[in-house]
Amino acid sequence: MDSIYDLRKLLLKFGTIIYIGDRLADLELMEEEINELYQVKVITKEQFLQAKIIITKEKEKIK
Numbered sequence: 001m002d003s004i005y006d007l008r009k010l011l012l013k014f015g016t017i018i019y020i021g022d023r024l025a026d027l028e029l030m031e032e033e034i035n036e037l038y039q040v041k042v043i044t045k046e047q048f049l050q051a052k053i054i055i056t057k058e059k060e061k062i063k
Contacts, residue, residue, distance in 0.1 A: 001050045004058055007034075012045065024062055031055050 001007060011018065011033055018029045031052070038048040 001047065001054065005044050005055060007051050010051070012044070014042065024059065027055050027058055027062075 001010060007030060011030065014037060016033050018026050018033065020026050020029070034043070034048060034051045037043045
């Protein structure tokens with residue numbers, strides 16, 4: 001997983017589509033979803049960590 005696009009594809013596998021129109025709000029919702037998926041053990045630790053890194057980088061671009 002290397003980009004937000006890849007992250008969106010991962011979330012889509014679990015039926016989650018996130019688009020509010022506000023980039024920062026989208027990223028925050030993605031982060032919440034990733035946290036929940038990891039807590040219920042449906043994604044691996046590696047997927048979780050990669051997703052967190054991608055989200056953090058994207059948030060930094062916005063600020």
